[in-house]
Amino acid sequence: MSSTAVSLSMPVVPRRRRSPEEVAAAAPVTGEKRVLLAAPRGYCAGVDRAVIAVEKALEHHGAPVYVRKQIVHNVHVVSSLEARGAIFVEENDEVPEGALVVFSAHGVSPAVVQSAADRGLRTIDATCPLVTKVHKEAVRFAKEDNHILLIGHEGHEEVEGTYGEAPESTTIVNNPEEARTVQVADPDHLIWLSQTTLSVDETMEIVDILRERFPNLQNPPSDDICYATTNRQSAIKEIAPQADLVIVVGSANSSNSVRLVEVALEYGAKASYRVDFAHEIDESWFEGVASVGVTSGASVPEILVKDVLSLLAEYGFASVEEVVTATEDILFSLPKELRATLKAAGDPAYKGARSSNLL
Numbered sequence: 001m002s003s004t005a006v007s008l009s010m011p012v013v014p015r016r017r018r019s020p021e022e023v024a025a026a027a028p029v030t031g032e033k034r035v036l037l038a039a040p041r042g043y044c045a046g047v048d049r050a051v052i053a054v055e056k057a058l059e060h061h062g063a064p065v066y067v068r069k070q071i072v073h074n075v076h077v078v079s080s081l082e083a084r085g086a087i088f089v090e091e092n093d094e095v096p097e098g099a100l101v102v103f104s105a106h107g108v109s110p111a112v113v114q115s116a117a118d119r120g121l122r123t124i125d126a127t128c129p130l131v132t133k134v135h136k137e138a139v140r141f142a143k144e145d146n147h148i149l150l151i152g153h154e155g156h157e158e159v160e161g162t163y164g165e166a167p168e169s170t171t172i173v174n175n176p177e178e179a180r181t182v183q184v185a186d187p188d189h190l191i192w193l194s195q196t197t198l199s200v201d202e203t204m205e206i207v208d209i210l211r212e213r214f215p216n217l218q219n220p221p222s223d224d225i226c227y228a229t230t231n232r233q234s235a236i237k238e239i240a241p242q243a244d245l246v247i248v249v250g251s252a253n254s255s256n257s258v259r260l261v262e263v264a265l266e267y268g269a270k271a272s273y274r275v276d277f278a279h280e281i282d283e284s285w286f287e288g289v290a291s292v293g294v295t296s297g298a299s300v301p302e303i304l305v306k307d308v309l310s311l312l313a314e315y316g317f318a319s320v321e322e323v324v325t326a327t328e329d330i331l332f333s334l335p336k337e338l339r340a341t342l343k344a345a346g347d348p349a350y351k352g353a354r355s356s357n358l359l
């Protein structure tokens with residue numbers, strides 16, 4: 001058994017940073033230095049629910065609590081939960097028989113649920129309800145004899161889970177090129193679904209290509225790209241044309257964070273970079289920069305954004321204007337297995353709770 005398969009506690013060594021004076025001397029800035037801070041940003045309801053599920057599992061069941069895959073795609077969140085006693089594994093066979101395992105927000109296929117049952121594992125399913133919705137669609141459309149074109153990134157855990165609901169009836173379409181070449185047996189019984197964290201624009205481009213080739217392609221009943229992905233992309237679309245630089249806080253394996261960099265560049269940011277932590281910011285990025293856009297992916301705790309803002313203030317970007325393009329108040333109830341435990345223990349969180357968002 002390996003308990004370090006996805007351990008992320010490795011130390012990160014900061015680079016030497018020039019002083020703000022050195023940066024200013026290298027390329028004087030014209031115009032007032034300012035930060036445009038995107039809202040919404042950071043934690044979505046699905047991530048919040050998944051993080052609190054692990055926190056509450058640790059609190060009520062005690063360490064260790066096993067978690068299959070990263071609970072959410074964020075280095076800081078994973079290492080913080082590891083420090084509290086969570087053990088992240090890649091597969092169920094790394095979990096001791098009878099132990100408690102939490103399934104991540106990205107969802108699992110029926111085969112994974114079955115393998116946990118076969119091993120006698122106790123499970124808490126922290127799959128985001130919006131991912132579960134896509135799973136249910138896949139099952140229903142396959143039962144109705146449709147073939148599913150699943151737009152998403154092959155190898156991403158969410159896509160693996162959705163694909164696993166109906167593998168005989170599903171083909172993954174990764175990009176526009178694949179949309180131009182994918183072959184289907186019956187173009188009159190065809191529907192598309194998508195990963196929840198894609199670029200809205202690129203997904204619609206893929207759908208347009210598919211529809212041109214397969215005019216009877218059906219739409220899902222509602223968009224699969226979730227509200228949080230859409231809202232974070234809309235906010236950065238507003239900011240990007242005014243920004244010399246956009247900094248996205250988020251991890252490399254966070255699909256929605258990576259998409260935010262792409263969307264920022266597409267909508268006019270002169271440069272855009274993704275960082276896990278403030279100390280990864282390279283001072284050369286500030287040369288000639290007056291306005292910096294800042295946002296964060298849906299799995300990023302706000303404390304990491306605050307660190308970035310503090311660093312920006314050191315370089316003279318102390319004026320922060322929040323650009324609000326939507327407000328969010330969605331709260332998902334906790335996984336049912338956990339609610340039962342909390343209720344029995346008299347923990348009021350069984351009625352609904354948010355994580356600290358400050359791991």
Ligand code: SF4
Pocket residue numbers: 044045046047105128129130131196197226227228229256298
């Ligand atoms: S990004 Fe969307 S689908 Fe993914 S966990 Fe958050 S709310 Fe759920």
